[in-house]
Amino acid sequence: MESTDYMKIAVALIPLLPLFGFIVTLLVGKRMGTKAHILPVALVTASAGLAVYAFEWVFRHQEEPFVWDAFSWILAGKYEVSWGFQVDTLTGIMLLVVGIIGMLVHYYSIGYMHGDGGYYRFFAYLNLFMFAMFVLILADNYLLLFLGWEGVGLCSYLLIAFWFPKKSASQAGKKAFLVNRVGDFGFTLGMLLIFVTTGTLQFAGVFEKGEMIASGTLLWICLLLFTGAVGKSAQFPLHVWLPDAMEGPTPVSALIHAATMVNAGVYMVARSYPLFVHSDTAMLVVMIVGTFTAIYSAYIAITQNDIKRVIAYSTVSSLGFMFMALGAGAWAAGIFYLFVHGFFKGLLFLCSGSVIHAMGGEQDMRKMGGLRKRIPVTFWTMLVGAIALIGVFPFAGFWAKDEILAADFEHGYYVVWAVGIVTAFLTAVFAFRLIFMTFFGESRAPEEVQAHIHESPKVMTLPLVLLAIPSAALGLLAGWPPESGWIHDFLEPVFYDVEHAEFQWLGTGGALMVFSLAVALLGVYLAYVMYVKRLELPGKLAARLPRAYQASLRKMYMDEVYEVVPIRSTIAVSRWLWTAFDVNVIDGAVNGLARLWAWAGTTLRPLQTGRVQNYAFGIFAGMLALVIVVGWVWGV
Amino acid sequence: MSPLDWWLLLAVLLFCIGAFGVLARRNTILVVMSLELMLNAVNIALVATAQFRSGSAGAGVLFALFVITLAAAEVTVGLAIVIANYRNKRTVLADRFDEMKG
Amino acid sequence: MPGGDFHPWFFVIIAAWILVCGLGVVLFRKIVYSAVSMVFCFLGVAGAYALLNAELVAIIQVLVYVGAISVVVLFAIMLTETQGTEYKLFFNRQSIFAAPVAVAAAAVLTVLLVSSEIADVGEKSQNPGLYRLSELLFNRYVFPFELVSLVLLGAMIGAIVLARAEGEKQ
Numbered sequence: 001m002e003s004t005d006y007m008k009i010a011v012a013l014i015p016l017l018p019l020f021g022f023i024v025t026l027l028v029g030k031r032m033g034t035k036a037h038i039l040p041v042a043l044v045t046a047s048a049g050l051a052v053y054a055f056e057w058v059f060r061h062q063e064e065p066f067v068w069d070a071f072s073w074i075l076a077g078k079y080e081v082s083w084g085f086q087v088d089t090l091t092g093i094m095l096l097v098v099g100i101i102g103m104l105v106h107y108y109s110i111g112y113m114h115g116d117g118g119y120y121r122f123f124a125y126l127n128l129f130m131f132a133m134f135v136l137i138l139a140d141n142y143l144l145l146f147l148g149w150e151g152v153g154l155c156s157y158l159l160i161a162f163w164f165p166k167k168s169a170s171q172a173g174k175k176a177f178l179v180n181r182v183g184d185f186g187f188t189l190g191m192l193l194i195f196v197t198t199g200t201l202q203f204a205g206v207f208e209k210g211e212m213i214a215s216g217t218l219l220w221i222c223l224l225l226f227t228g229a230v231g232k233s234a235q236f237p238l239h240v241w242l243p244d245a246m247e248g249p250t251p252v253s254a255l256i257h258a259a260t261m262v263n264a265g266v267y268m269v270a271r272s273y274p275l276f277v278h279s280d281t282a283m284l285v286v287m288i289v290g291t292f293t294a295i296y297s298a299y300i301a302i303t304q305n306d307i308k309r310v311i312a313y314s315t316v317s318s319l320g321f322m323f324m325a326l327g328a329g330a331w332a333a334g335i336f337y338l339f340v341h342g343f344f345k346g347l348l349f350l351c352s353g354s355v356i357h358a359m360g361g362e363q364d365m366r367k368m369g370g371l372r373k374r375i376p377v378t379f380w381t382m383l384v385g386a387i388a389l390i391g392v393f394p395f396a397g398f399w400a401k402d403e404i405l406a407a408d409f410e411h412g413y414y415v416v417w418a419v420g421i422v423t424a425f426l427t428a429v430f431a432f433r434l435i436f437m438t439f440f441g442e443s444r445a446p447e448e449v450q451a452h453i454h455e456s457p458k459v460m461t462l463p464l465v466l467l468a469i470p471s472a473a474l475g476l477l478a479g480w481p482p483e484s485g486w487i488h489d490f491l492e493p494v495f496y497d498v499e500h501a502e503f504q505w506l507g508t509g510g511a512l513m514v515f516s517l518a519v520a521l522l523g524v525y526l527a528y529v530m531y532v533k534r535l536e537l538p539g540k541l542a543a544r545l546p547r548a549y550q551a552s553l554r555k556m557y558m559d560e561v562y563e564v565v566p567i568r569s570t571i572a573v574s575r576w577l578w579t580a581f582d583v584n585v586i587d588g589a590v591n592g593l594a595r596l597w598a599w600a601g602t603t604l605r606p607l608q609t610g611r612v613q614n615y616a617f618g619i620f621a622g623m624l625a626l627v628i629v630v631g632w633v634w635g636v
Numbered sequence: 637m638s639p640l641d642w643w644l645l646l647a648v649l650l651f652c653i654g655a656f657g658v659l660a661r662r663n664t665i666l667v668v669m670s671l672e673l674m675l676n677a678v679n680i681a682l683v684a685t686a687q688f689r690s691g692s693a694g695a696g697v698l699f700a701l702f703v704i705t706l707a708a709a710e711v712t713v714g715l716a717i718v719i720a721n722y723r724n725k726r727t728v729l730a731d732r733f734d735e736m737k738g
Numbered sequence: 739m740p741g742g743d744f745h746p747w748f749f750v751i752i753a754a755w756i757l758v759c760g761l762g763v764v765l766f767r768k769i770v771y772s773a774v775s776m777v778f779c780f781l782g783v784a785g786a787y788a789l790l791n792a793e794l795v796a797i798i799q800v801l802v803y804v805g806a807i808s809v810v811v812l813f814a815i816m817l818t819e820t821q822g823t824e825y826k827l828f829f830n831r832q833s834i835f836a837a838p839v840a841v842a843a844a845a846v847l848t849v850l851l852v853s854s855e856i857a858d859v860g861e862k863s864q865n866p867g868l869y870r871l872s873e874l875l876f877n878r879y880v881f882p883f884e885l886v887s888l889v890l891l892g893a894m895i896g897a898i899v900l901a902r903a904e905g906e907k908q
Contacts, residue, residue: 610734613667617659617832617839624843631850641851643790646753648847650760656840657764660833665814666769669776672807673760676783679795687790687865694866694874697792701875704795704802705886709893711807715814716900722818731830 010050017043018130029120036120040127041106051099058092086140090494094137097342104463105255111460129155142201152261160248172244179241183231190224207274222282233265233319236293246308250353258345266322287327294320298426303552330407331495337400344388344471351382354456365437372439374453381464388471390428390520396475428523436531643684650677662729675707756782791865
């Protein structure tokens, strides 16, 4: 067997194993009780292993991606879509992220979800999610990608609303699905436009014709596709679902809303590189939306009190950074950031889950404090994650984020660079605000809770440690030296034509690097001052700038805007349609028709006089009329 | 206007007179009488046509004979009905019989 | 002007006789007058048959119509006659419409008649005589002949049943 044959088996099994796990667990999981996790976890481990194998294969064949047209899916006249797989270097990166983090989250969930009534359901849904996500990244055409896209959206809904008896959870699930739908609609229109213009949805086919598409059409295609990404990756204005998605269990937040699903938008835009690269306007839009989202959500994050919400807004901000990179032309940098971000953001979520577990379910940071002595493993791993996030040398975030900011500067987008710097500052502030409020100072928790604080079981802490390692080291391993590290070469075949700037240690590059590092440390110091040294400062600052504080706390009133503008007007229109249109017009028509018949009957009844002579007259006159008509027609 | 035309014209006029009688008079017996007029008109038309056009070889005349016969039968039954009605409602006026109204 | 082998004026006289008597039937107030008018009308029609070389029919017309049907009608009038002035209206409410309709019908049919070729006489023809008619009746048309007698039988029985129903309950 050739190596491609092994690869075919691997690529086919990677999504199929979790699918199988989903079906079986759903059917028999209930009876397995606390053992229900065995099959799904085993299957996802196998998938992860195969994903690593596939990555390794791509590593050895960087110039020729693996393409496999497995079987025909839709056949409609001239139009054909097949279930086809494509594994190139970009897919390879995604496989690593999805496979490894997915696997670790499964193990973590064994501990976190222990004792939950829907234990088997959780693992079934997680497996279904893995299936959909793998299909998404392995697809070789837009339609199959969209299948996975919708699939992860569905799983997101199922898992956010996992504790559905809780009203806020089921509403959050609905919100996620509906907001996503808006984006999906744009995505669908984009795909339609692609098909109409190029006649195919195969990546290879579309990209060949990419240059020949008229620029106006191309702009629309890119913008519509980007709309889908805005929905899926929670950018402004479709970001509102992500913070509410924190209603779901923490492993869900870690996997779906940090490491994998929300990256689907970024992946899709990156995959569509050959389209976007020919449309400067589209890239500008992407960059602006990403940049704005980044600073907007960082601003909100600094006042949030729920530990998971802080990380959620941080994710939105990080995704904004990724789009900023893609839009500015730093494609490899954006994917690099995606790569490392998956690890440290997943780590941060899982750590927060560990904290919540220790606190017996408490998520409000105002009730925490002084935990670092009590749950040391969690503390140290979370600290690693936080440092990686804010981008301090030499941890992962530093290299990636720095490269993005440098790219902004070099391409001349100074305003964007400035916003990025401010965002980095805010990120440092809120990240360490979180660390200080949670782990330092005096414990503000009630007595009973304090007594129960304990470190999480090994099955939970081991993934934390395993994630902390890449969070620390991956930046260096993959991104050194800057601009020409391993990952840049690795992604070369996908992002051809991108210029590589030469990194000057003693020139602009080095200066920017030092500057952003300084900004990050300044943020840490500010957080230290406000939350460790002088605890009255936050209160005083909030009192001095009440409007600014409220705006941040209230999520910039976005939910209120949504309530008023689309929701209220839709409800009003519906109500009008019901009372004015349905009742009057439609019911009126139907009832009116009935009344019409009744009226006709009543009016025509007098014709039945009961007198034979009247009837005879009718017959005679009718016959006469007939004769006249026939005579007329025959031209008498 | 050939001879046949005139005979047919006679038949038409007699037929319409009879029709008027059927439609416009109240006494049922009179209606039956007018009906006989109409039948006679038809017979005239039949016999006249048979006389002036070739081909039927007597069928027209025989047809008229049958009409006469059946008209007799019909009058019999019809008047029996009128009398039966008269016994029930004490009237022979056609417009008093409207139980099937509506 | 037709008249068969006779003078055309015969046709005019017979036609006028028939039409006048016909009008008499439908227009008289007193029903007995109508009945008598009807008898005369039938006689006129018999005369018409005679003009048309159909003597058999003329004889039978007199025998059946004048001799039997008119009698039956008169009997019926006798059995149902109410005292003359019990009702005032002799024409019903729809007679206002019936009159024009009848006139229109006559007009339409006349127009049809005149403008069509129905009366174009081709070969000269003539109604067959008695001998020929009886030949036809008992050979070719024997089946309708027998059926008609059945109908007559049925009519007789029906009339008896109807006329008897109220009388004896038996």
